[in-house]
Amino acid sequence: MDMLIFKLEKNSKKPLYEQLYMGMKDAITHKQIEVGTKLPSKRKLADFLNISQTTVEIAYGQLLAEGYIASKPRIGFFVEEIEELPFIESKQPKKIIETRKNENEPYPYNFHPGKIDTESFPFAIWRKYAKDLFDFPSKEYLQVGEPQGEYELRTEIANYLYQSRGIICDPEQIVIGSGTEHLLPMILRLIETNSKIALENPGYSAIPRIHLANKAVPISVDEDGLIVDELEKTDANIVYITPSHQFPTGAVLSAARRTQLLNWASKAANRYILEDDYDSEFRHIGKPIPALQGMDQNEKVIYLSTFTKSLMPSLRVAYFVLPPALLQSYQEIFSYYSATVPRFDQHILANFMKDGHFSKHLNRMRKIYRKKHDKLIHTLESFYPNISITGDHAGMHILISVPLAKLEHELKQIANENGIAVYPVSDYLLKPIDYDQPTFLLGYGGVALEDIEPAIHKLMTCWGINRNTKKGKSHKL
Ligand SMILES: Cc1ncc(COP(=O)(O)O)c(C=O)c1O
Numbered sequence: 001m002d003m004l005i006f007k008l009e010k011n012s013k014k015p016l017y018e019q020l021y022m023g024m025k026d027a028i029t030h031k032q033i034e035v036g037t038k039l040p041s042k043r044k045l046a047d048f049l050n051i052s053q054t055t056v057e058i059a060y061g062q063l064l065a066e067g068y069i070a071s072k073p074r075i076g077f078f079v080e081e082i083e084e085l086p087f088i089e090s091k092q093p094k095k096i097i098e099t100r101k102n103e104n105e106p107y108p109y110n111f112h113p114g115k116i117d118t119e120s121f122p123f124a125i126w127r128k129y130a131k132d133l134f135d136f137p138s139k140e141y142l143q144v145g146e147p148q149g150e151y152e153l154r155t156e157i158a159n160y161l162y163q164s165r166g167i168i169c170d171p172e173q174i175v176i177g178s179g180t181e182h183l184l185p186m187i188l189r190l191i192e193t194n195s196k197i198a199l200e201n202p203g204y205s206a207i208p209r210i211h212l213a214n215k216a217v218p219i220s221v222d223e224d225g226l227i228v229d230e231l232e233k234t235d236a237n238i239v240y241i242t243p244s245h246q247f248p249t250g251a252v253l254s255a256a257r258r259t260q261l262l263n264w265a266s267k268a269a270n271r272y273i274l275e276d277d278y279d280s281e282f283r284h285i286g287k288p289i290p291a292l293q294g295m296d297q298n299e300k301v302i303y304l305s306t307f308t309k310s311l312m313p314s315l316r317v318a319y320f321v322l323p324p325a326l327l328q329s330y331q332e333i334f335s336y337y338s339a340t341v342p343r344f345d346q347h348i349l350a351n352f353m354k355d356g357h358f359s360k361h362l363n364r365m366r367k368i369y370r371k372k373h374d375k376l377i378h379t380l381e382s383f384y385p386n387i388s389i390t391g392d393h394a395g396m397h398i399l400i401s402v403p404l405a406k407l408e409h410e411l412k413q414i415a416n417e418n419g420i421a422v423y424p425v426s427d428y429l430l431k432p433i434d435y436d437q438p439t440f441l442l443g444y445g446g447v448a449l450e451d452i453e454p455a456i457h458k459l460m461t462c463w464g465i466n467r468n469t470k471k472g473k474s475h476k477l
Contacts, residue, residue, distance in 0.1 A: 008049060016051055017058035024059065028068050028079055039069060039077040107421040109455035113248065113397035114313060115446025120368055121312065125357055129348045141343040149176025149319070149339045150346040156353035157319055165277065166294035167303060169321045175330065178316040178340040180276065180306050181206050184240075187302055187320060190329055191238065191272050198236035200226050202428040204247050204276065207240055218430040221246055225253030228260040237270045244280035244289040248428050248441050249399065250391025252289050262292070265300035277305040281362055282369050283394040299323030307349070309396060309445075310362055317341050317349060369396055372444045372452060379456045382467045387460075388437075397443035399425060401435070402465060408438040411463060418462040420455060 006023035008016055027033045039045070042060065046053040060077055063069045069077045133141070148154065154171035161167035177183040184207065188195070199207055201218035217236045220227050225246050231239055239261070243253035253261070265271045275292045283289065293303040306318035322330055339346075352358055373392070380389060380400065392398040404411060408424035415422045425439040426432075447455060460467070 006049065008051065017055045017062075020049070020051070020055060021059040021062045024063060025066075025068055028063075029082060029084070031084075033079050035079055035081045037079045038075075039079070041076060107416065108419040109451060109458070110421040110446055111397075111423065111440075111442045111444065111455075112421060112446060113395075113423060113441045113443030114308070115443055116309060116312060116396075117365065117368055117372070117445055119448070120365060122357065122361060126348065126352065129351045130344075132351070133344055133347055138344075138347070141347065144338050145343040145346070147335055147337055147339055148172075148174065149341065150343060150350060152354075153346045153350040154319075156350050156358075160353065160358065161291075161303075161305075161321070164288070165280070165305075166290035167321065168294070169303075173322050173324065173327065174319050175322065175334075176317060176319045176339060176341055176346065178318070179308075180278070180304060180318045182340060183304060183318055183320050184274075186334065187274060187304070188238075190322075190326060190333060191270070191302075195238050195270065196234075196236045198231050198234055198239040199430055200241060200246060201430045201433065202248055202425055203240070203430065204242070204278070205428050216430060220433075221249055221251060223251055224257055225251045226257065226261070228257050228264060231261075232264055237268060238272050238274065239265075240274040240276065241292075242276045242278060243292045244277055245283075245394045247276075247278060247395075248391070248397065248425065250393060250395055250397075252393075253292070258292055258295060262296060262298070262300065265296075266298045271300065273301045275301050275303045277303060279309050279395040280305075281310045282366055282396060284370055284373050285393045289394075293321065296323075299325045302326070310358075310365070311349075315345065315349070317345070369445060372447070372449055373398075375449060375452045376442065376444045376456070379453045383456075383460055383465055384468060386465050386468060396445035397441050399439055400442055401437040401439045402463060403437050404463060404465075406438065408440070411438050412440070414462050415459055418458055420459050420462075422459070 006020055008019050008023075010016065012019065024033075033039075039060070040048070042053050042056040046056045049056075060069065064071055064077070067080060068082065070080050071077050151171055153176060154174040157174055157176075158169055158171045161169060175183070175186070177186065188197070196215075196217060197207075198217045198219050200221050202221065207216070217234045219230050219234070219239070225243060226239070226241050241253070241261070243258065243261075245252065261273060265273050273292065273296075277291055280289065280291075291303060293301040300323070302323065303321040304318065305320075307315050308318070311317075376398065377389070377392060380387060386403065388401045390399045390401070402411070406414075408426050412422055412424050423441040423443070425435065425441060428441075444452060
């Protein structure tokens, strides 16, 4: 073989043997050195390139290990046959899809409904539980845990659900995972045999994206929640619903509709209700609304909830409660999947709950969100009846409607240009609804108490809505 010239840089950070190995590998894969060619001896190549024999030896060793060359004892090294990698020529220049940026950050006033109050998180207590786990090394937590999630955390969740949501369940029925959107496909896989899913319209916008394959059926929502009459007229066998606090309208599923829905589910073996209890912890008026699961006699409700609002969205801990009849299928399909939440995080949370800090935190947050809620309503009241509000009984957002002859997205743009992020209800529609007036979600969880009034005044000014000197109420619900 003619001696190949390899560009070796002695001052490079890359070791010489690696440069030589890369150069030779490149020459072999690009067929610059023919198959079967005998390579120069280590000494010859070392002399030619003015490098040490050890450098050549390491490079040859690596090529040998990876199968680019073969050694024939006492004869030398020969280039092996390597199949070329296919190269599919594309007319389009390669484009790297940019990572989706968090569009919620740049606004001084952000009314995103998913934001929480970050000033009130009990960092010191959380840190203590984290520190305890690492100070007294829990070596077994380095190994993979139970697929359904840590038993200790499932026990705490079961206790919490019993005390706060009227749900009687065993820790064995609970499955923990890193967020509702990751758990939903699991549930659908579990119950799906040619299933058709009905969704609330408006509703949680991630669901149709998760479940595009089977074309979801939109069901309207009114002041009493999902219209079950409408569901009954469809061929859907699964319904996803937020009965305690409809997202995003805030409606509570009425008692009559609850029984109607449970009866609908009991009429066929493949019918199920997915109850998402998101945002049910913070009710500002009246008593908490019990979960639908607690009324279910026929094992038809799969209950889902999350710590996203009650603790923090970044924790990524959500869970579902399976009816006992589905446990066996769950184990058959999913026992090979590991839990998606790190064991250490699960134990921090379990210990935090066990010592009563979760209930304390919820009580504290209820007061904080209540104050923000009252401040928001009070500020908006001075604009009645030029605006109207709905869905203000629970949760961490309300809906406001404004009598303006502009599209929601134009109004959103104007608000954004003034440093305020608001969220049009049309972003949550599976099927268009003709609202009389542009309507927006205003989440107040992430806006500081003292910012609420100036933010609303700024919003109303930029939209050209005047304050009303005469007081009057304008609630739709
Ligand atoms: C109804 C509903 N459920 C669940 C979630 C998200 O829950 P997680 O953070 O556990 O994925 C949202 C978020 O907007 C939601 O609107």
